Amino acid sequence: MGERSPTLTARRRGPIAAASATVVILVVVAAVFTTVQWRNARDDARGRFDQTAGQTSAAVEREVTSYFDKLRDIGGFVSNVPGASGDQFAGFVEQTRVFDQLKSLVGIFFIHRVEEHEIDSFVAAMRQGNPDFTVLTPIGNHPGGTPYYVLTYYVPGAIDLQLPVGTDIVLIPSVIDLLEMSNETGKAIAGSFQNDSTLRQIAERTRFPLIDVLFSIDFFIAMPVYSTGQSDQPIGWVGATVDQFEGVVWGASRSLPEDVGLRLSVDLTSTGTENVDVLSQVASIEGRAGPYEHAAFRIERTFEVENITWRLAVWSGPDADAVPLSVPAMSAAGIAISILAAGIVYLRMRSRQRDRALAAELADREQFQRDIVDSVANAMVVLDATGTIVAGNAAWAHLRSHDGSRVSHDELGRGYLQVLAPKLRAGAYELNAAITQVLSGDGDGTGSSVDVDIAIEDNSRRQWFAVRATPLRGRRGGAVVVHTDITERKRTHEELELRASRDDLTGLLNRAAFESEVTAALVRARADNSHVGVLFIDLDGFKGINDTYGHAVGDDVLRTVAQRISGAVRSSDRVARLGGDEFVVLIAPLESPTVAEASAARILAAIEQPVRVNNLSLQISASIGIAAEEALLSDSHKRIIQLADEAMYRSKSGGGGKATSSKRAEN
Numbered sequence: 001m002g003e004r005s006p007t008l009t010a011r012r013r014g015p016i017a018a019a020s021a022t023v024v025i026l027v028v029v030a031a032v033f034t035t036v037q038w039r040n041a042r043d044d045a046r047g048r049f050d051q052t053a054g055q056t057s058a059a060v061e062r063e064v065t066s067y068f069d070k071l072r073d074i075g076g077f078v079s080n081v082p083g084a085s086g087d088q089f090a091g092f093v094e095q096t097r098v099f100d101q102l103k104s105l106v107g108i109f110f111i112h113r114v115e116e117h118e119i120d121s122f123v124a125a126m127r128q129g130n131p132d133f134t135v136l137t138p139i140g141n142h143p144g145g146t147p148y149y150v151l152t153y154y155v156p157g158a159i160d161l162q163l164p165v166g167t168d169i170v171l172i173p174s175v176i177d178l179l180e181m182s183n184e185t186g187k188a189i190a191g192s193f194q195n196d197s198t199l200r201q202i203a204e205r206t207r208f209p210l211i212d213v214l215f216s217i218d219f220f221i222a223m224p225v226y227s228t229g230q231s232d233q234p235i236g237w238v239g240a241t242v243d244q245f246e247g248v249v250w251g252a253s254r255s256l257p258e259d260v261g262l263r264l265s266v267d268l269t270s271t272g273t274e275n276v277d278v279l280s281q282v283a284s285i286e287g288r289a290g291p292y293e294h295a296a297f298r299i300e301r302t303f304e305v306e307n308i309t310w311r312l313a314v315w316s317g318p319d320a321d322a323v324p325l326s327v328p329a330m331s332a333a334g335i336a337i338s339i340l341a342a343g344i345v346y347l348r349m350r351s352r353q354r355d356r357a358l359a360a361e362l363a364d365r366e367q368f369q370r371d372i373v374d375s376v377a378n379a380m381v382v383l384d385a386t387g388t389i390v391a392g393n394a395a396w397a398h399l400r401s402h403d404g405s406r407v408s409h410d411e412l413g414r415g416y417l418q419v420l421a422p423k424l425r426a427g428a429y430e431l432n433a434a435i436t437q438v439l440s441g442d443g444d445g446t447g448s449s450v451d452v453d454i455a456i457e458d459n460s461r462r463q464w465f466a467v468r469a470t471p472l473r474g475r476r477g478g479a480v481v482v483h484t485d486i487t488e489r490k491r492t493h494e495e496l497e498l499r500a501s502r503d504d505l506t507g508l509l510n511r512a513a514f515e516s517e518v519t520a521a522l523v524r525a526r527a528d529n530s531h532v533g534v535l536f537i538d539l540d541g542f543k544g545i546n547d548t549y550g551h552a553v554g555d556d557v558l559r560t561v562a563q564r565i566s567g568a569v570r571s572s573d574r575v576a577r578l579g580g581d582e583f584v585v586l587i588a589p590l591e592s593p594t595v596a597e598a599s600a601a602r603i604l605a606a607i608e609q610p611v612r613v614n615n616l617s618l619q620i621s622a623s624i625g626i627a628a629e630e631a632l633l634s635d636s637h638k639r640i641i642q643l644a645d646e647a648m649y650r651s652k653s654g655g656g657g658k659a660t661s662s663k664r665a666e667n
Contacts, residue, residue: 534584
């Protein structure tokens with residue numbers, strides 16, 4: 001009579017057991033949540049570092065490339081103006097602003113390679129622009145049967161090596177061995193003076209101050225230069241001495257966070273005789289990141305510029321992967337809440353079946369809605385009122401290069417603009433403005449959609465998308481963003497635009513594109529209260545070439561002239577063919593009218609070189625009109641081109657083969 005019913009006991013213990021099991025499950029869930037949050041925090045830190053490292057790496061490579069771009073421009077001057085005077089060379093170097101823009105360059109020089117039997121004619125040619133030019137052999141007599149390596153031009157920067165122009169450096173092995181290798185391979189070289197045995201002997205015997213200065217220079221770089229129209233063997237090398245190598249990485253890391261370190265090394269060119277262990281120069285910035293060995297994250301990459309190998313390392317501080325205190329705090333709160341929640345499990349047991357039925361119905365409805373969304377071919381993502389991703393379809397996951405057909409858990413809860421930023425290559429500003437406008441309800445007050453075009457790049461593959469952001473009119477707000485692939489349409493449009501702006505024969509700008517460039521330059525010049533220069537070039541006697549040899553030969557001559565004009569001006573200047581044998585050059589920015597006159601002189605010298613077509617050697621010349629004008633409000637592209645055209649006709653009426661400035665400039 002006093003025994004308790006087993007069935008009643010089981011019924012009473014059921015909810016208690018369920019509550020205990022729920023406590024265990026919730027604690028496990030909290031632990032899993034902690035692990036996921038921990039991993040997400042580290043992944044976010046790694047993602048931020050990878051983005052910073054990628055941007056920094058690209059900036060360093062651009063900085064290094066700019067050094068060689070400047071040397072290429074200077075080498076082009078020597079190639080197009082053979083026998084130029086030292087003042088002309090120094091003037092052109094000054095125009096490039098190489099020392100202002102590239103602080104690590106402390107000297108620019110040019111070395112001619114001259115065969116022994118050609119040395120007398122070479123000296124005679126140099127004396128046309130440099131009457132006192134002579135070849136010096138300060139270390140001893142020039143060895144017979146070997147070429148001369150003559151220092152023909154030298155412009156010092158922050159450090160003056162006091163290099164005598166005309167010096168034959170054939171007895172300096174550290175330089176000659178590298179130049180011989182460059183002569184055979186046609187590649188640029190990098191080297192140093194520190195390990196040259198001949199210079200070491202001179203330093204020990206004479207204590208010559210110049211040698212100590214050479215040893216203090218970090219290294220030098222040199223690029224082969226070829227004569228116009230020939231590429232079989234270089235005429236010489238344009239080079240630069242590099243000191244304070246850290247300036248290269250400083251120039252590329254102006255926006256680098258203080259807790260990120262950077263190290264750049266250059267592999268000096270080996271001729272097979274030096275110790276490989278010393279064939280490098282290193283520049284580094286630690287900042288607050290500390291030593292490379294203690295970094296939490298690090299990235300190393302190797303790139304080549306002009307066949308010279310550069311090695312870059314970027315690293316973070318040791319605490320870059322530290323987990324925020326909010327993560328363990330949230331985990332502890334989760335565990336506490338889990339234990340408290342177990343107390344109400346008993347009260348919820350009776351409604352569990354109803355809740356399950358409702359949850360199943362909601363799940364079916366969500367699956368139904370998800371299937372509809374996934375059936376949309378275009379990539380679609382749903383944002384809340386703060387711009388955070390709350391849902392996306394399979395096409396969005398494919399656009400983001402995810403495996404499977406669902407948006408990754410790493411993206412849910414992250415900002416839409418933040419997710420796209422690492423791969424966004426165009427339209428970032430417009431997209432940011434569009435999302436902000438839609439989410440805030442700004443604009444025309446109707447809550448309408450906003451459309452922008454963006455470019456996304458993944459593994460060097462660029463895709464264009466038309467993005468439409470449409471506001472959600474519910475109480476919570478938010479937006480739906482749809483991405484339509486317009487890559488093919490964009491490429492077709494860009495190709496048509498490019499063809500419409502280019503001359504079919506020479507590939508230069510055509511008249512319409514050139515007039516647009518002049519109009520834009522005038523607007524900038526008026527804002528800066530500066531000048532704009534236009535050169536109008538007309539070939540002398542070109543009709544006779546067409547009549548005598550035919551239009552095919554005439555077309556080859558026009559293409560050659562187009563290349564020579566392009567090689568004789570700065571990379572920032574614009575060259576166009578108006579038609580027939582008429583060419584124009586826009587010089588902007590123009591510091592002074594003398595810059596336009598110097599450019600015209602280089603173009604005349606380049607054009608006057610014989611043109612070889614089908615075993616024919618044709619001698620041509622040109623008449624050039626110069627309009628180097630202050631940009632007035634009344635000026636238009638037609639007016640300044642007309643001024644240059646009128647000046648060209650005065651040159652041609654005076655016999656041709658020269659350049660004449662416009663009348664307004666003379667007044």
